Amino acid sequence: MSDPVIDILMYHSISDGGGATSIAPSVFADQMQAIADAAVPVITLDDLLAAHAGTKELPPQSVVLTFDDALQDFADTAFPVLEGHGFPALVYVPTDHVGETENWDRSGGRKRPIMTWDTMRDLAGQGVGFGSHSVTHSDLTMLSAETLDVELSVSKAEIEDRLGQKVLHFAPPYGFSNAQVAAHAGRFYKTAAGTRLDRATLSNDLMDLPRIEMFYFIAPDRWRAHLDGSGASYLAQRRFLRGVKQMLPGL
Numbered sequence: 522m523s524d525p526v527i528d529i530l531m532y533h534s535i536s537d538g539g540g541a542t543s544i545a546p547s548v549f550a551d552q553m554q555a556i557a558d559a560a561v562p563v564i565t566l567d568d569l570l571a572a573h574a575g576t577k578e579l580p581p582q583s584v585v586l587t588f589d590d591a592l593q594d595f596a597d598t599a600f601p602v603l604e605g606h607g608f609p610a611l612v613y614v615p616t617d618h619v620g621e622t623e624n625w626d627r628s629g630g631r632k633r634p635i636m637t638w639d640t641m642r643d644l645a646g647q648g649v650g651f652g653s654h655s656v657t658h659s660d661l662t663m664l665s666a667e668t669l670d671v672e673l674s675v676s677k678a679e680i681e682d683r684l685g686q687k688v689l690h691f692a693p694p695y696g697f698s699n700a701q702v703a704a705h706a707g708r709f710y711k712t713a714a715g716t717r718l719d720r721a722t723l724s725n726d727l728m729d730l731p732r733i734e735m736f737y738f739i740a741p742d743r744w745r746a747h748l749d750g751s752g753a754s755y756l757a758q759r760r761f762l763r764g765v766k767q768m769l770p771g772l
């Protein structure tokens with residue numbers, strides 16, 4: 522039997538805010554409908570952990586839904602759609618910014634509000650999972666080991682304390698990680714998901730899970746093609762273009 526494929530989808534804002542980190546509500550609704558139509562099961566990172574531990578079997582293809590930054594539009598716009606389909610989701614929270622607005626988006630757009638603890642507690646009660654996205658949303662690769670541990674441990678403890686949920690999952694801000702960040706994150710979390718563009722399999726290092734940036738799939742046909750297995754060359758092409766951009770700074 523071939524190794525199960527897990528698409529860990531990465532979202533930020535579900536809004537008409539524009540920019541690469543916003544996906545229009547109608548596009549998001551269509552992407553979720555496509556998953557339902559394709560009958561691809563939506564699982565959680567806890568299911569992935571169980572599969573790694575050998576206590577659960579995964580279907581040949583599945584999807585995990587993740588949302589970075591805990592923006593208010595998750596509660597207002599994304600969650601009702603997810604609830605309609607019965608899809609589970611995981612939200613990565615930068616704990617120092619809860620109830621405030623983001624201050625790290627450099628695209629020049631509107632500064633988007635972040636959910637309050639009350640809102641997140643309500644969502645946790647309805648089955649939404651929460652992970653850590655550090656305390657301050659800093660580039661963790663620039664920090665001393667000691668400060669890094671504060672970012673990792675304080676965010677975990679605060680989410681657990683406020684939401685009454687065990688926090689096992691982490692996403693480094695901007696996807697920036699290195700050997701030190703991965704090693705330290707492994708002391709506090711069971712998984713870390715970055716921005717490396719790929720489909721996940723059970724052979725992945727759990728502290729370096731790839732994700733699918735959904736901005737690449739705002740064209741409905743392309744997303745449906747990916748789900749039915751005919752979109753592999755598009756993903757490879759996006760990955761190649763990303764590599765080229767990284768080699769040619771300034772593009």
Ligand SMILES: [Zn+2]
Pocket residue numbers: 589590654658694695
């Ligand atoms: Zn972020």
